[in-house]
Amino acid sequence: MLFYIFAALAIVSGAYMVLTRNLLYAGFSLLITLLSIAGIYVLLFADFIAVTQLMVYVGGVLVLILFGIMLSSRVHDKSVLSENVNTVWGTLVAGLILVGLSYNILKANISSLPWLQMTVVDVLGDQKSTVQMIGIKLMTDFVLPFEIASLLLLIALMGAAYIATNKQKV
Amino acid sequence: MEQIPLEHILLLSAVLFSLGILAVITKRHAVVVLMGIELIFNAANLNLVAFSRHDPTLMQGQLFSLFVIVVAAAEAAVALAIVLRVYQHFRTANLNEIATIEN
Numbered sequence: 001m002l003f004y005i006f007a008a009l010a011i012v013s014g015a016y017m018v019l020t021r022n023l024l025y026a027g028f029s030l031l032i033t034l035l036s037i038a039g040i041y042v043l044l045f046a047d048f049i050a051v052t053q054l055m056v057y058v059g060g061v062l063v064l065i066l067f068g069i070m071l072s073s074r075v076h077d078k079s080v081l082s083e084n085v086n087t088v089w090g091t092l093v094a095g096l097i098l099v100g101l102s103y104n105i106l107k108a109n110i111s112s113l114p115w116l117q118m119t120v121v122d123v124l125g126d127q128k129s130t131v132q133m134i135g136i137k138l139m140t141d142f143v144l145p146f147e148i149a150s151l152l153l154l155i156a157l158m159g160a161a162y163i164a165t166n167k168q169k170v
Numbered sequence: 171m172e173q174i175p176l177e178h179i180l181l182l183s184a185v186l187f188s189l190g191i192l193a194v195i196t197k198r199h200a201v202v203v204l205m206g207i208e209l210i211f212n213a214a215n216l217n218l219v220a221f222s223r224h225d226p227t228l229m230q231g232q233l234f235s236l237f238v239i240v241v242a243a244a245e246a247a248v249a250l251a252i253v254l255r256v257y258q259h260f261r262t263a264n265l266n267e268i269a270t271i272e273n
Contacts, residue, residue: 001174003174003178003179004178007178007182010182010186011182011185011186011189014185014186014189014190014209015189017189017193017205017209018189018192018193018196018197018206023199023201023202026202026205027205030205030208030209033186033209033212034208034212037186037212037215037216040179040182040216041219043174044174044179044219044220044222044223045223045226046219046222046223046232046235048232048236049215049219049232049235049236049239052236052239053215053239056239056240056242056243057208057212057239057242057243060243060246061208061242061243061246064246064247064250065201065204065205065208065246065250067250068201068204068250068253068254069201071254071257072200072201072253072254072257072263073199073263082197082198082199082202082264083198083199083264084196084197084198085196085198085266086195086196087196089195090191090192090195090196091192091196093191093195094188094189094191094192094195095188097184097187097188097191098184098185098187098188101184101187101188102181102184105177105180105181105184106177106181110176110177110180111175111176111177115224116176116224130229130232133229134229134232134233134236137228137229137233138233142233145237149237149240149241152240152241152244153240153243153244155244156243156244156245156247156248157247159248159251160247160248160250160251161251163248163251163252163255164251164254164255166258
């Protein structure tokens with residue numbers, strides 16, 4: 001089944017991102033993880049979120065991260081490798097979080113929640129995609145968070161450009 | 171089409187979340203720590219979208235995850251700008267070597 005292929009791909013490349021010491025390998029395995037999560041979004045009937053994931057994460061954030069790697073390390077010396085610290089404690093904490101979350105998820109019996117059983121799952125209504133619904137929601141119920149998000153993006157753009165400017169040369 | 175069980179999606183999200191935590195704790199290069207944070211964001215988004223499948227008329231989960239993606243993009247831009255400035259100042263991006271506030 002397609003979901004398990006995507007899930008295995010996401011987990012394997014995420015684990016490789018953590019295990020490898022080379023920064024560029026970590027960046028490209030994060031790319032594979034983000035792509036498989038976009039595929040899982042498509043399988044969950046969230047086509048607009050999947051395209052947004054592709055455009056924002058794969059096309060934007062990952063390119064930013066790769067530029068960050070190239071600009072913040074000299075490729076010829078060892079700084080393209082990142083050292084690991086706190087390996088034992090980190091593995092312990094992450095493993096405990098994983099065990100606790102999995103225990104709670106398996107114990108909670110989520111599928112028998114009443115509001116999950118009431119809903120019809122794989123019917124999107126008359127339209128085949130969620131784009132129209134999301135557009136209507138963004139302009140009616142969620143218009144205030146939408147405007148605040150635009151303001152936040154403007155502030156982040158100006159702030160990032162101001163911070164990254166080299167003041168000595170200008 | 172066969173239904174994907176909700177527990178499996180939540181378990182995948184839990185695995186990705188703990189991998190992100192592991193990256194944040196064990197890595198000492200600032201950019202890799204940012205990658206771990208992005209992985210944590212994606213794990214949270216996966217949960218939101220998974221539950222939004224059961225909410226086809228309101229779709230609050232998908233809209234919430236849309237705003238999470240927006241905030242994550244803004245965070246990544248500002249954080250990478252800060253990393254670049256720190257690298258220009260200290261000539262390193264190792265978080266253990268820049269643990270000082272004075273210049």
